[in-house]
Amino acid sequence: MIVIVDYGAGNVGNVARALRYLGLDWQIASTPANMPHNAELILLPGVGAFASAVKKLEESGWKDAIAEWAKGGRPLLGICLGMQLLCECSFEDGPALGLGLIKGKVSKLDVRPLPHMGWNDIRWLRPISPLQEVAPDGSAFYFVHSFALPVGEDAAAETSVQNVTFSSIAARGNIIGFQFHPERSGPLGLRLLQTTIQLLKRKGGA
Helix, strand or coil: CEEEECCCCCCHHHHHHHHHHCCCCEEEECCHHHCCCCCCEEEECCCCCHHHHHHHHHHHCHHHHHHHHHHCCCCEEEECHHHHHCEEEECCCCCEECCCCEEEEEEECCCCCCCEEEEEECEECCCCCCHHHHCCCCCEEEEEECEECCCCCCEEEEEEECCEEEEEEEEECCEEEECCCHHHCHHHHHHHHHHHHHHHHHHCCC
């Protein structure tokens, strides 16, 4: 069972529709107390501003619950702002502390116009089998964001816009984050989403 975190700042509807299309079992939970007993993977979506999103995670109890879940070796997937929230901090309306599960500090993109919107390709920095087989170098996905994680220790793939390069996929153990929206990236995005969920479940022993 996949748990979609609904903390009032997530792109819950599109993610739920994607999981339904893929035939996966999922449930939306507004608080950790609403998590089903058979939860296998937490999916953290997100749109909007980092600082207000962190506040909502704290108020709902999700911040501590997600950190404990991930530190216990269980699967966690973040999408767009959801990936940024997994990082150490963000300088959007900040600095504001994130969950600290992925190394690095989220910063503003030095590109014009902002937000950066559209299709851009990815380049793998380190292999994550079988994800790079599903989406090899040059695969394009849909982005909507003004801030991003610089390329660093936990970057698995990068994307360049104008003269700026940032982490488009981050990964650390049982945690994976996408800066782009796989659920809005057509058939390839859905295949990548499905393959990533399968991979994370295997890592978590589910």
